[in-house]
Amino acid sequence: MPLLQARSLTRHFGGLAAVSAVDLSVEEGEIVGLIGPNGAGKTTCFNLLSGFLRPTGGTIVFGGEDITGFRPHQVAGRGLVRTFQLTTLFQDMTVRENVLLGMHLHSRQGLRRLLFGRQIFPPDEVTGSDEVLEFTGLAPQADQLAKNLPHGHQRILSIAMALAARPRLLLLDEPVTGMNLEESGHVMALVKTIRDRGTTILLVEHNMKAVMGTCERVVVLNFGLKLAEGTPAEVSTSAAVIEAYLGAGLQHA
Ligand SMILES: Nc1ncnc2c1ncn2[C@@H]1O[C@H](COP(=O)(O)OP(=O)(O)OP(=O)(O)O)[C@@H](O)[C@H]1O
Ligand SMILES: [Mg+2]
Numbered sequence: 121m122p123l124l125q126a127r128s129l130t131r132h133f134g135g136l137a138a139v140s141a142v143d144l145s146v147e148e149g150e151i152v153g154l155i156g157p158n159g160a161g162k163t164t165c166f167n168l169l170s171g172f173l174r175p176t177g178g179t180i181v182f183g184g185e186d187i188t189g190f191r192p193h194q195v196a197g198r199g200l201v202r203t204f205q206l207t208t209l210f211q212d213m214t215v216r217e218n219v220l221l222g223m224h225l226h227s228r229q230g231l232r233r234l235l236f237g238r239q240i241f242p243p244d245e246v247t248g249s250d251e252v253l254e255f256t257g258l259a260p261q262a263d264q265l266a267k268n269l270p271h272g273h274q275r276i277l278s279i280a281m282a283l284a285a286r287p288r289l290l291l292l293d294e295p296v297t298g299m300n301l302e303e304s305g306h307v308m309a310l311v312k313t314i315r316d317r318g319t320t321i322l323l324v325e326h327n328m329k330a331v332m333g334t335c336e337r338v339v340v341l342n343f344g345l346k347l348a349e350g351t352p353a354e355v356s357t358s359a360a361v362i363e364a365y366l367g368a369g370l371q372h373a
Contacts, residue, residue: 121184122145122146122147122148123146123147123148123182123183123288123289123320124144124145124146124169124180124181124182124200124289124320124322125144125145125146125180125181125182126142126143126144126145126165126168126169126178126179126180126181127143127178127179127181128141128142128143128177128178128179129141129142129143129144129165129168129169129175129177129178129179129180130142130175130176130177130178131161131164131167131168131173131175131176132176136344137343137344138161138164138344139161139164139165139168139175139341139344140161140343140344140345141177141178141345142161142165142178142341142344142345142346143346144165144339144346146289146320146322147320148288148320149315149318149320150315150320150321150336150337151311151312151315151320151321151323151334151335151336151337152321152322152323152335152336152337152338152339153323153324153325153331153334153335153337153338153339153352154166154322154323154324154338154339154341155324155325155326155328155331155338155339155340155341155355156340156341156342156347156364157342157364157365157367157368158368159343160341160342160343160344161341161343161344162293162324162341163205163293163324164344165341166202166291166293166322166324168180169195169200169202169291169322170192170195170196170200170201170202170291171187171189171190171191171192171193171194171195171196172192172202174189175188175189182195182198182199182200182289183198183199183288185198187200192226193226193227196225196226196285196287197226197227198288199286199287199288199289200287200288200289200291201226201282201285201287201289201290201291202282202290202291202292202293203278203279203281203282203290203291203292203293203295204278204293205293205294205297205324207271207274207275207277207278208278209266209267209274209277209278209281210266211265211266211267212265212266212267213265213266214262214263214264214265214266215253215258215261215262215263215264215265215266215269215277215280216246216249216250216253216262216263218266218277218280218281219249219252219253219258219277219280219281219284220241220245220246220249220284221281222252222280222281222282222283222284222285223245223248223249223284223285223286225281225285226285248284249284250262252280252283252284253280255283255313256276256277256279256280256283256310257276257306257310258273258276258277258280261273271298271299272298272299272300272303275295275296275297275298275299275307276306276307276310279292279295279307279310283314283319287319288319288320289319289320289321289322290314290319290320290321290322291322291323291324292311292321292322292323292324292325293324294324294325294326295307295311295323295325296308296325296327296330297325297326297327304327304329304330307330308330308333308334311323311334312334323335328356331352332352332356335352336351336352337349337350337351338350338351338352338355340355340358340361340364342364347360347361347364348360348361
């Protein structure tokens with residue numbers, strides 16, 4: 121049984137079918153890419169899978185359990201954790217504090233900490249956060265305020281916060297957006313290492329070099345529908361996929 125299995129996933133916004141009868145499954149240990157032109161429904165899929173939006177139709181099974189309609193903290197509590205397309209950090213807290221909060225964002229205790237200000241974190245959590253900081257390469261910036269980090273490091277910090285929750289499945293929404301070649305190379309290497317350490321990855325990204333170099337399987341959305349699915353090589357030579365991207369490109373021209 122796949123780790124994640126969405127069947128006929130559907131979400132309407134008024135008359136718009138943002139996601140339409142999409143079947144999507146992810147096996148444990150895979151790195152799967154979810155791609156498609158702007159507005160194809162990728163982020164909406166993430167919102168549905170992570171409980172931030174309720175589906176209009178379809179089912180989501182994660183780790184053998186039907187999680188359709190679950191709230192975000194219930195989903196995250198089961199090990200399905202997402203990052204956001206726009207970086208969401210606690211700007212006035214340090215890098216280490218952000219990672220510590222990442223461990224608790226989905227729990228009541230974490231919420232209390234957020235509501236009632238800075239707390240002393242237990243030593244085992246500090247050790248855990250140091251491991252995440254070391255692993256993601258953010259250790260030298262641990263005591264800096266998040267708002268003072270350059271953009272690339274802020275994006276990495278949002279991944280570090282998600283990792284702190286110890287996900288079984290990590291949904292990454294455009295992790296290398298706005299990064300230079302060196303930074304995006306670092307992040308994609310990090311994604312592979314995260315997977316090698318036991319976390320399954322579903323990745324939304326427009327940077328095709330990053331997708332094709334990292335993902336073992338790619339699912340393509342277009343106008344809310346699943347257009348194609350296969351290996352990076354299969355998908356990148358599919359006439360339907362090329363046409364969808366060309367069409368999108370022409371619309372934006
Ligand atoms: N909350 C919402 N209310 C109304 N329409 C929405 C909402 N969220 C998304 N949409 C619409 O649903 C469609 C899919 O949007 P979505 O953000 O999922 O696309 P995407 O594939 O993530 O695009 P991008 O690559 O630009 O991030 C778009 O037409 C968008 O305008
Ligand atoms: Mg999006």
